[in-house]
Amino acid sequence: xxxxxxxxxxxxxxxxxxxxxxxxxxxxxxxxxxxxxxxxxxxxxxxxxxxxxxxxxxxxxxxxxxxxxxxxxxxxxxxxxxxxxxxxxxxxxxxxxxxxxxxxxxxxxxxxxxxxxxxxxxxxxxxxxxxxxxxxxxxxxxxxxxxxxxxxxxxxxxxxxxxxxxxxxxxxxxxxxxxxxxxxxxxxxxxxxxxxxxxxxxxxxxxxxxxxxxxxxxxxxxxxxxxxxxxxxxxxxxxxxxxxxxxxxxxxxxxxxxxxxxxxxxxxxxxxxxxxxxxxxxxxxxxxxxxxxxxxxxxxxxxxxxxxxxxxxxxxxxxxxxxxxxxxxxxxxxxxxxxxxxxxxxxxxxxxxxxxxxxxxxxxxxxxxxxxxxxxxxxxxxxxxxxxxxxxxxxxxxxxxxxxxxxxxxxxxxxxxxxxxxxxxxxxxxxxxxxxxxxxxxxxxx
Amino acid sequence: xxxxxxxxxxxxxxxxxxxxxxxxxxxxxxxxxxxxxxxxxxxxxxxxxxxxxxxxxxxxxxxxxxxxxxxxxxxxxxxxxxxxxxxxxxxxxxxxxxxxxxxxxxxxxxxxxxxxxxxxxxxxxxxxxxxxxxxxxxxxxxxxxxxxxxxxxxxxxxxxxxxxxxxxxxxxxxxxxxxxxxxxxxxxxxxxxxxxxxxxxxxxxxxxxxxxxxxxxxxxxxxxxxxxxxxxxxxxxxxxxxxxxxxxxxxxxxxxxxxxxxxxxxxxxxxxxxxxxxxxxxxxxxxxxxxxxxxxxxxxxxxxxxxxxxxxxxxxxxxxxxxxxxxxxxxxxxxxxxxxxxxxxxxxxxxxxxxxxxxxxxxxxxxxxxxxxxxxxxxxxxxxxxxxxxxxxxxxxxxxxxxxxxxxxxxxxxxxxx
Numbered sequence: 001x002x003x004x005x006x007x008x009x010x011x012x013x014x015x016x017x018x019x020x021x022x023x024x025x026x027x028x029x030x031x032x033x034x035x036x037x038x039x040x041x042x043x044x045x046x047x048x049x050x051x052x053x054x055x056x057x058x059x060x061x062x063x064x065x066x067x068x069x070x071x072x073x074x075x076x077x078x079x080x081x082x083x084x085x086x087x088x089x090x091x092x093x094x095x096x097x098x099x100x101x102x103x104x105x106x107x108x109x110x111x112x113x114x115x116x117x118x119x120x121x122x123x124x125x126x127x128x129x130x131x132x133x134x135x136x137x138x139x140x141x142x143x144x145x146x147x148x149x150x151x152x153x154x155x156x157x158x159x160x161x162x163x164x165x166x167x168x169x170x171x172x173x174x175x176x177x178x179x180x181x182x183x184x185x186x187x188x189x190x191x192x193x194x195x196x197x198x199x200x201x202x203x204x205x206x207x208x209x210x211x212x213x214x215x216x217x218x219x220x221x222x223x224x225x226x227x228x229x230x231x232x233x234x235x236x237x238x239x240x241x242x243x244x245x246x247x248x249x250x251x252x253x254x255x256x257x258x259x260x261x262x263x264x265x266x267x268x269x270x271x272x273x274x275x276x277x278x279x280x281x282x283x284x285x286x287x288x289x290x291x292x293x294x295x296x297x298x299x300x301x302x303x304x305x306x307x308x309x310x311x312x313x314x315x316x317x318x319x320x321x322x323x324x325x326x327x328x329x330x331x332x333x334x335x336x337x338x339x340x341x342x343x344x345x346x347x348x349x350x351x352x353x354x355x356x357x358x359x360x361x362x363x364x365x366x367x368x369x370x371x372x373x374x375x376x377x378x379x380x381x382x383x384x385x386x387x388x389x390x391x392x393x394x395x396x397x398x399x400x401x402x403x404x405x406x407x408x409x410x411x412x413x414x415x416x417x418x419x420x421x422x423x424x425x426x427x428x429x430x431x432x433x434x435x436x437x438x439x440x441x442x443x444x445x446x
Numbered sequence: 447x448x449x450x451x452x453x454x455x456x457x458x459x460x461x462x463x464x465x466x467x468x469x470x471x472x473x474x475x476x477x478x479x480x481x482x483x484x485x486x487x488x489x490x491x492x493x494x495x496x497x498x499x500x501x502x503x504x505x506x507x508x509x510x511x512x513x514x515x516x517x518x519x520x521x522x523x524x525x526x527x528x529x530x531x532x533x534x535x536x537x538x539x540x541x542x543x544x545x546x547x548x549x550x551x552x553x554x555x556x557x558x559x560x561x562x563x564x565x566x567x568x569x570x571x572x573x574x575x576x577x578x579x580x581x582x583x584x585x586x587x588x589x590x591x592x593x594x595x596x597x598x599x600x601x602x603x604x605x606x607x608x609x610x611x612x613x614x615x616x617x618x619x620x621x622x623x624x625x626x627x628x629x630x631x632x633x634x635x636x637x638x639x640x641x642x643x644x645x646x647x648x649x650x651x652x653x654x655x656x657x658x659x660x661x662x663x664x665x666x667x668x669x670x671x672x673x674x675x676x677x678x679x680x681x682x683x684x685x686x687x688x689x690x691x692x693x694x695x696x697x698x699x700x701x702x703x704x705x706x707x708x709x710x711x712x713x714x715x716x717x718x719x720x721x722x723x724x725x726x727x728x729x730x731x732x733x734x735x736x737x738x739x740x741x742x743x744x745x746x747x748x749x750x751x752x753x754x755x756x757x758x759x760x761x762x763x764x765x766x767x768x769x770x771x772x773x774x775x776x777x778x779x780x781x782x783x784x785x786x787x788x789x790x791x792x793x794x795x796x797x798x799x800x801x802x803x804x805x806x807x808x809x810x811x812x813x814x815x816x817x818x819x820x821x822x823x824x825x826x827x828x829x830x831x832x833x834x835x836x837x838x839x840x841x842x843x844x845x846x847x848x849x850x851x852x853x854x855x856x857x858x859x860x861x862x863x864x
Contacts, residue, residue, distance in 0.1 A: 302783050302784040303784040303786070304579060306547025307547070345845055399797070426759055427761070
């Protein structure tokens with residue numbers, strides 16, 4: 001049972017929700033919470049559904065933590081018991097999806113080995129970190145939190161939903177079997193090169209990865225033995241790699257230089273991996289090859305080239321070039337490298353350099369959701385999807401626009417009119433303070 | 447002409463070698479074709495914006511600014527049109543050209559960590575006008591930068607004001623020595639356990655000690671009897687230049703404690719200071735205004751770290767401006783990716799957080815020029831000033847607007863939309 005469940009919720013509702021969730025094979029904590037709450041009607045603003053053109057006078061209906069209707073106000077009926085929220089003059093779009101963040105102060109693999117697929121970032125995240133509040137202030141509702149860099153495999157990533165939370169469990173996305181949905185963080189190029197046992201060259205890097213996945217294939221074969229006695233003992237490293245070999249876990253691969261990107265494509269082909277190329281600074285040099293491989297790219301948008309050799313040729317035009325080549329593109333903050341509160345700016349700068357508005361906005365929402373296998377639940381405003389919304393003061397691509405509110409599963413998690421929330425949105429005295437004990441649990445109003 | 451620090455034996459001494467080099471504007475600038483730059487909106491920064499305005503440029507200087515109805519286009523002039531025209535933008539503090547974009551030892555000259563006090567280090571001896579980051583910011587309309595020795599040591603060295611024109615240093619420089627860079631607080635601590643300064647108090651004690659040594663040097667150098675004067679000392683010459691008011695001390699201080707310390711030392715030694723970075727300046731606006739000290743504020747988008755910058759705010763520029771404190775914006779110092787920020791973007795975020803368009807423009811044009819002491823040449827569009835302009839296809843502070851032209855000394859230095 002979710003700790004968010006209201007003690008006074010009618011038992012029948014709770015039971016019904018649990019049964020529904022069980023029937024669906026999913027566990028939706030928020031569904032349990034809001035089952036007894038009034039529907040919400042966001043009425044009379046510009047609605048950007050992502051998958052269809054913007055609606056200038058649109059309405060979004062939310063119930064049970066899900067979107068139940070999206071359409072022009074004139075033709076979208078509002079349930080009689082709904083709470084009406086005027087968004088006149090404002091813009092509503094899906095909560096933003098950041099495919100690559102380091103918020104929460106987590107640390108993945110240590111210095112002992114270049115390959116540590118057994119290490120899970122979720123075991124080290126501080127959910128009270130101020131960074132989460134800043135993410136909500138930026139309109140972010142879903143993050144892929146990655147272990148840091150410096151390894152070929154630095155550990156397992158975790159997909160989180162930015163609900164108010166006191167424990168990491170409350171932030172998780174869970175699969176049908178209840179397991180946390182996660183990816184695997186990999187890197188190549190100079191990122192993972194250092195003294196032994198780390199690789200010293202690019203060739204050695206690829207060889208180590210190839211060797212590990214070859215071993216994982218062997219482990220997988222042995223584990224499939226009909227005689228349990230002949231199966232090898234469980235190996236957490238191998239288990240994580242096998243999930244990648246079977247396509248059940250996505251590889252999130254840090255890679256900058258064009259030749260390093262091609263190496264990732266080669267290993268992907270060889271082992272049948274599902275890969276997202278992250279950062280992809282020089283993807284513009286091999287856009288057609290990436291398009292042919294049908295591999296998506298999650299881009300970082302930086303204000304200047306340089307800072308490290310691999311970012312020498314980073315370009316604001318990468319999004320535009322990849323779009324033209326037909327590559328699926330999302331953006332990421334790499335927070336703290338860029339500020340989660342300014343995530344929309346990444347999309348806007350890509351438009352400055354020639355990307356279409358539509359694809360740039362998709363790049364901070366649905367495209368990212370697809371790269372996390374979460375596009376069935378988030379990333380666009382469609383009936384049945386989670387009610388993760390961001391309400392903006394104006395054009396999402398304008399520097400003047402403010403995030404006014406952020407909603408997760410039909411609950412408001414950020415409100416710029418709330419002085420405390422505003423402090424985390426603009427900064428100032430105490431604006432980076434981690435969540436304090438007294439604001440936890442009993443004192444929470446949301 | 448190169449602007450020289452006001453007279454002083456130390457200045458002449460320091461700059462003697464410098465002025466053996468050719469001084470003056472770009473040769474090509476004087477030969478460039480005249481330009482007639484037509485803007486739907488021209489922000490002159492010396493008065494109200496002009497709608498349907500025109501700027502006439504010849505011989506590297508602005509010849510005329512006004513309404514298109516009132517000013518004739520010279521027959522030989524090349525006509526350039528833009529939606530918005532502003533003075534060339536000024537980045538009021540950065541390390542561009544001293545720190546290169548590769549971020550490897552061979553191109554990083556912004557900080558020597560061998561000693562905590564080295565005001566004799568000159569920015570002109572390290573600046574690379576062909577550095578790719580110089581070209582990068584030029585493409586966004588930045589025509590002048592205040593660059594040099596970085597924060598990170600108690601007294602790290604000198605700064606300079608230079609145009610982003612490329613070519614040679616001699617062609618590009620405006621002020622070969624602008625300020626002496628001082629860092630208080632955590633950033634000024636020496637690395638290592640046993641080295642000084644190791645605490646905030648020690649930093650201030652050492653700074654006061656250096657200034658006292660400078661006073662003593664000044665006194666002895668003023669002796670009527672030349673025989674009794676001490677041997678020239680480059681370090682003390684630089685400190686004496688601060689004490690005499692030739693060069694302001696650029697004091698990087700983020701926490702209110704350190705800002706207050708800087709003001710205290712300035713008052714004690716009657717020296718000119720400019721506050722740099724100043725993350726918590728909004729806590730001390732009365733004190734800063736009363737001291738008459740300008741602020742070169744951190745990049746608006748500066749990330750909140752732990753400690754020094756945890757209380758940074760998007761709204762500080764607006765708060766300082768509202769308090770009547772002269773404020774300019776900077777791209778600052780980055781040690782990873784991006785290797786530099788672009789001050790145009792920083793002003794844009796300030797414009798979205800309390801500053802009007804004109805106020806935000808001032809932080810990267812005329813206010814910056816005044817704080818840097820170069821407003822006689824750059825920072826506004828007025829006849830007689832250097833013809834440095836930035837051209838945009840819309841609101842300069844919108845993310846999706848492009849810089850469509852950069853003019854330096856009357857020469858189009860960049861035209862590719864950025």
